[in-house]
Amino acid sequence: MPLFEARNIQKRFGARVVLEDVSLSVEQGAVHGIMGPNGAGKTTCFNVLTGHYAPDGGTIRFAGRDIAGMKPHRIARLGVSRSFQIMNLFDDTVVIENVMLALPEFRAMTFSPSRNVFIDRALTDAALEILAQVDLAEKAWDKAASLSYGQRRALEIAVALAARPKIVFLDEPTSGLGAEATRALAQLVRRLRESYTIVMIEHDMRFLFELADRISVIHWGQVIAEDTPTELMANKWVARSALGELA
Incomplete structure (x- = not known):
């Protein structure tokens, strides 16, 4: 059974559909990537999965427990932690x-x-x-x-x-980093995966493809593909999207 699983997630803001029928599955001990163009719904997906937004439909299960719609602090206490694209330090x-x-x-x-x-x-x-x-x-x-x-x-x-989590969600961890700092972060992620399951949104395709076991591609508010980095390179839907050139 996957450690973390989302099925048929939907999220709307008024008449605007941001997520439509999003599903993904994360195995324990894996590094799972989420990629997609700007405006594809990646951050909204992260916010729904970690409780910052309640889904309008679908199910989210962590360690076999339904957490859809739970408040972020309750989800965190269960073992789900996250970082943010905009740093929030004291x-x-x-x-x-x-x-x-x-x-x-x-x-x-x-x-x-x-x-x-x-x-x-x-x-x-x-x-x-x-x-x-x-x-x-x-x-x-x-x-x-x-x-x-x-x-x-x-x-x-x-x-x-x-917070001593079982799974860590990282939102654009390389954002603003130079080449040397990005390499150092890659080494850090490799070490952390020995102790934590990791899910990360990332715009740096090289960084993501080198580290992830599986990657979900979000486009138009939907997961258009989910596979290993090698298989995604040959995926026709990825190749036909704007992500093909990046990948």
């Missing part, structure tokens, strides 16, 4: 604090303005362990605003990992 705090704030242990604490969370060794150790996964442990006590753009992308992924 720049006025240190790197480690961004991660600590996302830890389930921190969220379960009774808030006290006078409490110094940095004296809680268990919290700091947990945050440092996650930062080590994204090669940022040495930057733990630096201001988040001082990080390079590529390091900030890595920190955003660390924040997503802090």
